[in-house]
Amino acid sequence: MFGFTRKKLELPTPEEALPGRVHPIPTTSKHFVNGNPIKGLYPEGFEVAYFALGCYWGAERRFWQVPGVWVTAVGNIAGLTPNPTYEEVCSGMTGHNEVVRVVFDPAVISYTALLKSFWEGHDPTQGMRQGNDVGTQYRSGIYTFDDDQWSQANASRDHYQHALSQATHAPITSEILPAPFFYFAEGYHQQYLAKNPAGYCGLGGTGVAYPMA
Secondary structure, X not given: OOOOOOOOOOOOOOOOOOOOOOOOOOOOOEOOOOOOEOOOOOOOOOEEEEEEOOOHHHHHHHHHOOOOEEEEEEEEEOOOOOOXXXXXXXXXXXXOEEEEEEEEOOOOOOHHXXXXXXXXXXXXXXXXXXXXXXXXXXXXXXXXXXXXXXXXXXXXXXXXXXXXXXXXXXXXXXXXEEOOOOEEOOHHHOOHHHHOOOOOOOOOOOOOOOOOO
């Protein structure tokens, strides 16, 4: 994830953003680990969540290992450039964030439990970076599908901020937004750490547990 030299810390304006393209970037159709279709169709009653924890390679592995998660995929969200390539996102001139798309069975795992995994899986106080990864595409974020996810995400942020403050950590910088359009990343990024077990992960938490009660 070090394939760029210009580490942008400010989001581009619409005038600055790269133009992108009309057609989607080619990606894979099936999950490398479990064989489920990454674009659907998904089983009836399953739900979708989007989380950004920094480098999406390690973030995706964290979630595909969670019981009740049916399929995961990585891609880009909350930017300006349509159908961006990985190199364009890394330039800092698309405005996108690296995210994990999580399709889950709410009868097995709750959205609240996924939020716990999100908060504990990275340091949400670092702004436009995560560990050694610096740039706008590594910002922490939750992108919600409905009013219930929105309410739970905001409540969880306040809940975790209280725990972090008690441990004298900095304020949370995670953005919480209604989910904009998600662009699937190239096929070689999907389940990258299953294909490359010794590959770079880049995730690190605060060491503060998310208090469920």
